[in-house]
Amino acid sequence: MWGRIFLSPKLLSRIHLTWSHRHLFTMQLKTKEFESLFTDGLKSLADIFEKHRFELRIAGGAVRDLLSGQRPEDVDFATTATPEEMKRMFQAAGIRMINNKGEKHGTITARVHNENFEVTTLRVDVQTDGRHAEVEFTTDWQKDAERRDLTINSMFLGLDGTVYDYFQGYEDLQNRKVRFVGSAAPRIQEDYLRILRYFRFYGRVASEPDQHDPDTLEAIQENASGLAAISGERIWVELKKMLVGNHAAHLLELVYELGLAQYIGLPAEGNVEEMKQVCQKAYGTSPKPVTVLAALFRSPDDVERLDLRLKISREEKTLGLFLVRRRRDLVKGQDEHGGLKPFTDFVIDSRELDAQSKVLELLKYQGEVKLLAELKRWSIPRFPVSGHDLRRLGITTGKEIGTTLQELRDIWKKSRYQLGKEELLSTISRS
Incomplete structure (x- = not known):
């Protein structure tokens, strides 16, 4: 199961905090986990963006993980450069680009020193249908942060170690609190899968069950039916992560209380009490x-x-x-x-x-x-007798071989799989 996210005193000693303009909160992060990201590939990528005077920052979940003292498995990047500008930069530097499926949403994947780097242009969602969004590119970091789901996922990290936090994500991470960016309802209506992402991250971050903001739960309940239009594959990815996190029993019970079950493939009359008992009995066994x-x-x-x-x-x-x-x-x-x-x-x-x-x-x-x-x-254990062994004893018909093998298998099981081939075959001569 995922460990709970928290900031240790040792980690805090390596973070320097400052307040800045607008609603921006900044800090300096200098940890071994952060420094370990600077491979030859990332250094080359950073040089390209610096040369062309475009900003490049680590975005989203990787920032959250680094602030929690963890080295992120996946690192996504955000930039002020548009996809066309990125393509021109990479082509000029002889960098190969792969997987152009994300380009319409601003994502270019560059292959640098045998590493893939996914870089996305800052954007705002101008129109959404609860599943997909039409985007517009921007150079405003706060506007990009505003479109993200949870405060703890809305932070950016400059390659100089500066963390940019517009929505108190760092404070929420410290307090083990899971909040939507801004009001819950509009964030959910932009992508209804965010309901399950909220539960998933609650299981990772929150120290106690049932510490939810009532307005958040109300927004989830009112928008539950939106999950009906979300693909089963996307739902299953989030649901699995929720089930192996902390507070799984509490969150599943909440799924039923808020009327989500019918939209995500779970039985309307699910046996919630047995589920809670199983979670308790299976605790610690993964x-x-x-x-x-x-x-x-x-x-x-x-x-x-x-x-x-x-x-x-x-x-x-x-x-x-x-x-x-x-x-x-x-x-x-x-x-x-x-x-x-x-x-x-x-x-x-x-x-x-x-x-x-x-x-x-x-x-x-x-x-x-x-x-x-x-x-x-x-x-x-391997059953020691074969049909070939029985043929040597004169048992030749398929039916007789099958029956005899099953009889010998039953004897072998009763011996707790201890009898060897000769001991088993000897029982045939006595029968």
Whole structure:
């Protein structure tokens, strides 16, 4: 799960704060995580923009991560240069450009020293339909910040270490608070997926559940139906991240309380109480997103409907169906071996490559932490007898070979997979 974002005293000692004009709040960031970004590629990119006198800054989530003491996985850049100006600069410098799909929204991807750098022109959204936006380019950094979703994602970072914060994103990060830029309703109506992004970042940033601004929740509830027009693939990306973050049970319960479930593929009458119990029992075991959602489902049909709406992967769908079908009957045994045998027998009998990983998720669902650790250590034994071995003993018909192999497999399972080939074959001569 994502760790909670917070600013340590050590990190704070390396940040120097100042107030500036307008609503701008600036600070200087000098950390090893920030300095580690300066590869040969970034240095060359910065030189090109400086030579042509265009500003280049790190934007959005990467700034948030750096302020949290984390090295960002992805770094996006913003600039005052237009796409045409960037193309002329890069062509003059002999820089290859790739993936021109984002150009109409101002994004150019440059390949510098075997690294890809995604650079986007500052812009404002002049018209939106809740999914897509028509943009207009600008050189005003605050206007670009205004169009972003959350305050903690609206900051910029100059390559000299200056952080530019127009909407108290730094203060919100310190206070572990998740707020929309400006009023929640218009930000949501620009892109309804921001509802789920709010939940996802709440799980990353907030220290406690249920510390939401009431006006924000009201705006989410009033705009819930907008999610119906968002593609299932985009919803699933955000929902998965929310489910592996903190406060997953609280946020899923909120999804139901605010009337979002029906628009994002979840069953209208989901079993919220079981979901909360599963989240509690599975705490610390890192259950997969589908494992958490399966607790909401009352029948395999709920899994089918989820797949129809969100286009989940085949692996995710088969896991969901397995959990819903087997969560009640594949349970800890009452034998002298401590209860793992039903699960290992299932893995052996299924002969599917992913059977063990499915059972591991089932044990997380059931809260069987001890058995989970045992099954992780367990290696699937190989059944030592083959049809060729039986033919050597004179058993030749396909039906007889199949029946005998199954009988031997049952004997082998009862021995907890300890009997070898000769010991198993010897049982045939005695029968």
